[in-house]
Amino acid sequence: MTEVMIPSRKVPVIGQTGICVIGGSCTGVFAAVRAARLGAEVMIVEKQNRFGGVAVSGMVSIWHSLKNTTFKNRIIAGLTQEIIERLQRRQAVNSHDNSYSDYILNTEELAIELDRLIIEAGVKPLLHTVFTAPYYEDGRLAGVVVENKSGCGVILADYLIDASGDADLCSRAGCSIRQPEAPQPSTTCARFSGWKFPEGFDLGSALRKYGAEYNLPQGFIWGENVPGSDIHMLAGTRIFNCDCADAAGLTAAEIEGRRQVRAITDILRDKYDISGLALQALPSMTGIRETRHIRALYTLTGPDLLNGVRFDDAIANGTYRVDIHQPGRPGIIFRYLNGREVYACPGQKEEESRWREPVDKDPAFYQIPLRCLIPERAGNIIAAGRMLDADQEAFGGARVMVNMNQTGEAAGVAAALALETGKTIPEIPAEKIRQTLRKGGSCII
Ligand SMILES: Cc1cc2nc3c(=O)[nH]c(=O)nc-3n(C[C@H](O)[C@H](O)[C@H](O)COP(=O)(O)OP(=O)(O)OC[C@H]3O[C@@H](n4cnc5c(N)ncnc54)[C@H](O)[C@@H]3O)c2cc1C
Structure with a gap:
């Protein structure tokens, strides 16, 4: 590829904040709101004209169950629950009790509800604004370069949350990145x-x-x-x-x-x-399931997820089955926590088998640890959402929105606690983050 030099230029500082969130899906919005509710000054940058990411701009309208597999015990609450209640008050959600696909959302109403959440929490939003590069001062990540209608500018920030889905910030800031060989396919709804x-x-x-x-x-x-x-x-x-x-x-x-x-x-x-x-x-962007993953302090594995391994630093719980979309073969393979495996293809009879032999007690949910969100050699940056460090099988279950929403809330709380104490993000004890999440309404187990 031919390369040219772009002349260096002075650009205005268009914002100065404690925490800057890149990407405004529910993940990013929830990160921003949880941090702001703890008193942090927060800005959020989103390239589309509205918040909501794949749900709103991609039209993906299902949120999965907030309960464990017995459908008796709640395992997810926090801002996911709060948004569902707000949408219920507007008749903008259908509920199927005791089903994986529990909530069907009117995602246009969701977009407006996310605006309200942002404004009520005092977060400073910038829509139609694209993150383009990290900004350094004395070798330290000190903010981000963004581009919008007003031109190019810098937002100075003490801590940064990458909720761009594609790990745009982490990859350009030199964090170690893994690109899956066979990423899940995109879908235009x-x-x-x-x-x-x-x-x-x-x-x-x-x-x-x-x-x-x-x-x-x-x-x-x-x-x-x-x-x-x-x-x-x-x-x-x-x-x-x-x-x-x-x-x-x-x-x-x-x-x-x-x-x-x-x-x-x-x-x-x-x-x-x-x-x-x-x-x-048509959606304003195709639905992207998977691109880059960060290399974090821990890689969540398929066996971790499907065996319901508990983690001391768990910040999210889920039950959505593992689904594996494979290139070269139509249909999907589903793996469940109870050992069932189902191959489903439209217009064809489902094929059922087992991915493991029956055990005395099946796990009723799985967990995502905080360490999957903290990039190796992290200081003042944390990831949230689908870029989390998970192998192909674990990602097939972890990736759904009710789970990703929780990673956003955890990233927001971690960044807010770091800002309050002046420490790096990895220095904040996971138990302190868990306690703060619980106090703010999350279901922490
Ligand atoms: C077709 C499809 C169907 C799915 N079905 C379901 C389902 O039924 N239920 C479910 O729960 N999950 C489903 N998923 C998965 C789920 O939607 C995603 O895994 C999840 O939304 C990922 O959230 P995220 O916040 O990490 O990323 P995204 O939702 O992709 O959000 C990233 C946000 O960052 C913004 N952004 C990106 N780059 C920049 C930049 N440089 N500057 C500024 N902003 C930027 C984007 O505009 C976007 O708003 C589906 C996914 C797809 C694609």
Whole structure:
């Protein structure tokens, strides 16, 4: 690649804060709000026009169960619970009790609720603002360079939280990064009106039958109606082999995702004559499942997760089954905490087996330790969200939003306690972080 020199230039300091959060999905917003509620001065930088990340800009509308696998004991609370209650007051969430897919959200209402949460907590937001580079003073990470309508500027910050999903800050700040060989595929969701089919119609079978003719990769599909409406959100596309942390890869993924949405629409129109079906909305970004992971103080493994290993520094609990999307094979493999394994592919009978022999007592939930969020050689930087350090199998379960939301809350509390004491993030005792999370409403076990 040809390289050129860009002349150095003076840029304005556009903000000075205790903590700066990069990325404003629920993960980032929850990090910012938890830190602000502890009295920290916090700024949050988000490249889209609104908060909510994959849920809002990507239209992904399901939050999984907040209870353990017996559906009797609560294992998740905090801001996830608070947001669900706020949305319930607006009839903007449907609940399926005792199901993995417990909550179907109206993600447009979620976007507005996240604005409110940010403003109420006194966090200073910057939307339409992209983090571009770390900023150093005397060799110490002292803030971030951002770019927006006003131009280029620097935000000075004592502590930084990377909630960009893709580890943009950690990777550019020289933290050690791992790029998975076969990342989970991206999916461009879409909303449809007129989503009404004749009795007995099976979408999976239809896509299986005609997919190849329309160059539609066979994959996995799910969908839900927007609560209170007959608008249907479909997650039916599957984009493999595009590195979404690379500009060209991300561009290709966006275009391919939209092409696949059209292929699905055309199959329904051409082959089934579904009258009245209309593509109603596309997401403002493709749904990215996986790009970079940080190398942290601990790598969460599949056996840790599936055997429900308990950690002294646990900051999150979850039950979502491991799902493995594999390139080269359609469908998904699900692994459950009770040893079941299920291969599911649209339009095909599920195949059931076991990933382990039965045991006396199955674990009822798993945990994520704080150490998975702290980059090696960290000082004043902590990660939150899907960039956490987890192997392929552990990531397949840990990655869902009710879990990632908790990593955000933990990162916010860790940064706020570090700011209060002037220590580095790894110096803050995990037990102190756990106690503070519990006091602020989290379910800490
Ligand atoms: C299609 C699909 C279906 C899924 N289904 C479910 C499901 O049903 N339920 C579930 O719980 N989970 C589901 N997941 C997983 C879950 O949505 C993600 O793992 C989770 O949202 C990751 O959260 P995150 O905050 O780490 O990242 P993201 O949600 O990707 O958020 C990153 C945020 O950072 C911003 N950002 C990125 N780079 C920059 C930058 N340089 N400067 C400023 N801002 C930046 C982005 O705009 C975004 O807002 C699904 C994921 C996909 C893609």
